[in-house]
Amino acid sequence: MSESLWESEAAEEAQREKPVAEPVAESSDMTLSVDEFSALEERILRTVNLVKQERQARAAAEEHAAKAELLLREQAPLTERLQKEVSALRGERDHVRQRVERLLAQLDSLEV
Numbered sequence: 001m002s003e004s005l006w007e008s009e010a011a012e013e014a015q016r017e018k019p020v021a022e023p024v025a026e027s028s029d030m031t032l033s034v035d036e037f038s039a040l041e042e043r044i045l046r047t048v049n050l051v052k053q054e055r056q057a058r059a060a061a062e063e064h065a066a067k068a069e070l071l072l073r074e075q076a077p078l079t080e081r082l083q084k085e086v087s088a089l090r091g092e093r094d095h096v097r098q099r100v101e102r103l104l105a106q107l108d109s110l111e112v
Helices: 002-017 027-111
Strands: none
Touching: none
16 A cells, blocks of 8 residues: 555656646747847857957966066066166265265365
8 A cells, every 4th residue: 555655646746747838829929939039049149259258368368477477587587687786886886976075075175
């Protein structure tokens, strides 16, 4: 008896899971549905194209960033060398300024 009860419950569940056939729409409703489907299809196609364009733009931006990083790594030693050179030149300039100021002070003392 329990087996037949189980079978009847399974049959009821199968009945509930079966899709219910929808009534056929009238021709005016069908035209509207086709128009709506076409509009949806168009929106989906535009979205797909937009996603493709964005992916291409992202790939191009990533490539550009990778090239910029490579260039930056290549330029880093040059930048460091130039900063040291500028620092040395500033020190040399200060030293020359001090010497010129001493010479001018000596010239001023001679004119007195």
